[in-house]
Amino acid sequence: MSENTLILGLQWGDEGKGKIVDNLSENIDAVCRFQGGHNAGHTIKVNSEKTVLHLIPSGILHKNTKCLIGNGVVLALDALDKEINNLKERGIDFKNRFFVSSACTLILPTHISIDQVRDKQESIGTTGRGIGPAYEDKIGRRAIRFGDIGDQDLLKEKVEMLVGYHNRILKDLYQHKPHSVNEVFDEIMKYKHLYDEFCIDSQDLMYEWVKNKKSILFEGAQGTLLDIDHGTYPYVTSSSTTAGGVSTGLGIGPKYINKIIGISKAYTTRVGEGPFLTELFDEDGALLAKRGNEFGATTGRPRRCGWLDLVALKKAIFTNSVSDLCITKLDVLDETKVIRVCVEYNDNKPVFKEFNGWLCSTEGITQYSELPDKAKEYIEYIETFVNCSASMISTGPSRDQTISR
Numbered sequence: 218m219s220e221n222t223l224i225l226g227l228q229w230g231d232e233g234k235g236k237i238v239d240n241l242s243e244n245i246d247a248v249c250r251f252q253g254g255h256n257a258g259h260t261i262k263v264n265s266e267k268t269v270l271h272l273i274p275s276g277i278l279h280k281n282t283k284c285l286i287g288n289g290v291v292l293a294l295d296a297l298d299k300e301i302n303n304l305k306e307r308g309i310d311f312k313n314r315f316f317v318s319s320a321c322t323l324i325l326p327t328h329i330s331i332d333q334v335r336d337k338q339e340s341i342g343t344t345g346r347g348i349g350p351a352y353e354d355k356i357g358r359r360a361i362r363f364g365d366i367g368d369q370d371l372l373k374e375k376v377e378m379l380v381g382y383h384n385r386i387l388k389d390l391y392q393h394k395p396h397s398v399n400e401v402f403d404e405i406m407k408y409k410h411l412y413d414e415f416c417i418d419s420q421d422l423m424y425e426w427v428k429n430k431k432s433i434l435f436e437g438a439q440g441t442l443l444d445i446d447h448g449t450y451p452y453v454t455s456s457s458t459t460a461g462g463v464s465t466g467l468g469i470g471p472k473y474i475n476k477i478i479g480i481s482k483a484y485t486t487r488v489g490e491g492p493f494l495t496e497l498f499d500e501d502g503a504l505l506a507k508r509g510n511e512f513g514a515t516t517g518r519p520r521r522c523g524w525l526d527l528v529a530l531k532k533a534i535f536t537n538s539v540s541d542l543c544i545t546k547l548d549v550l551d552e553t554k555v556i557r558v559c560v561e562y563n564d565n566k567p568v569f570k571e572f573n574g575w576l577c578s579t580e581g582i583t584q585y586s587e588l589p590d591k592a593k594e595y596i597e598y599i600e601t602f603v604n605c606s607a608s609m610i611s612t613g614p615s616r617d618q619t620i621s622r
Contacts, residue, residue, distance in 0.1 A: 221433040222476040223463055226440030227533040229449075229487040231258075231511075231520060232480040233545035233611055238275035238436045240609075240616055246431035248276030249423075251466030252289040252456040253438030254324060254351070255296040256344040267614075272297050274436050277309060287419050288320035289456065289466020291351040292363055294408035301411075317411070318419035319364030322355040324348070325376075326404060327383035327396050334391040341452060342489025352455035354379065366405065366412040376402045420468035427473055435463050435474070441533040452491025460537040478609070479539035481530055483547045483595075486511050486520040494567045495523035495559050509549040524569065526559040531603040542603065544596060545611035548580040548618075556595060560602065572598070582612045585620050
């Protein structure tokens with residue numbers, strides 16, 4: 218059996234998954250995305266050069282690693298084309314190493330319009346990129362899939378039906394200007410070259426990789442607390458961000474997942490609306506935002522910052538059967554005098570335990586033994602509370618600023 222690893226976020230996203238996937242991808246045969254869309258933003262820093270990926274798996278930066286966008290992903294063709302072209306300009310080769318599932322649901326301009334006008338009324342805090350409405354059509358069995366581009370007559374029929382449906386929503390519910398069926402069809406066909414180059418039956422590909430004992434890394438997007446079922450509903454994303462999403466989003470059984478690495482920041486952040494019990498509104502929160510450069514990789518929106526919530530983290534580890542914990546951005550806490558973690562809730566309010574800060578630099582440390590004693594105390598308390606060992610600790614944004622234990 219191949220050695221396959223799932224990497225996913227344990228908070229509200231932005232935990233640093235891209236760096237960790239990139240870090241582990243060098244000796245991996247394939248990296249696969251299984252849910253979400255271009256609302257994800259995975260940031261990788263190599264030799265001072267920053268790369269932000271929204272759709273393409275983070276393994277693309279390693280020339281011998283193959284990459285797959287699975288059927289659970291909703292696909293914005295314009296965003297994918299732009300991302301591919303940007304990487305090609307940097308010399309990244311896609312031939313015979315990048316694939317997109319024929320079963321991916323397409324995001325249409327009408328999805329984006331519905332998402333944006335709806336969020337003005339509902340204030341969920343979406344990215345406004347059409348992700349939610351696209352998943353609605355998938356569940357409603359009316360979605361247009363990537364593979365439909367191969368049959369233009371059938372595609373035209375589906376576009377007429379779906380855009381007509383969307384236009385009724387836009388006009389009748391939101392008094393919004395309707396979209397032209399022909400313009401939406403032409404917009405899809407503008408990217409037929411993506412279908413010609415990359416479309417594949419992804420489950421067949423997964424089967425071949427597993428049969429040939431290829432090592433596979435499954436790359437989650439967003440985080441557990443944004444899961445449609447297990448997150449802070451309704452302030453969630455529209456996909457399954459937890460471990461169960463791998464099987465449905467790629468067509469691979471759970472027994473082929475050998476290790477599950479859950480990623481958490483050393484503190485907590487959130488973008489958009491929704492509850493956040495440990496959120497800070499004082500100097501400590503401002504310091505975390507400044508030192509952590511806490512702005513969304515996708516939206517550019519400032520992230521809300523707060524203390525680490527160990528109650529939520531412990532539950533997320535259970536939900537995902539996490540075998541290994543990865544703590545990121547430890548160095549962001551270097552200048553914090555008193556660090557707090559939430560250890561229980563009392564009448565829906567957090568109860569904190571305090572730690573004295575280490576007040577010295579941990580940036581770039583790669584050996585656990587070299588960390589300050591107070592930093593070790595903080596990490597070891599987290600491990601004990603959530604009953605999971607931290608096998609990786611990130612001490613900076615670059616690929617090599619990582620402790621492996």
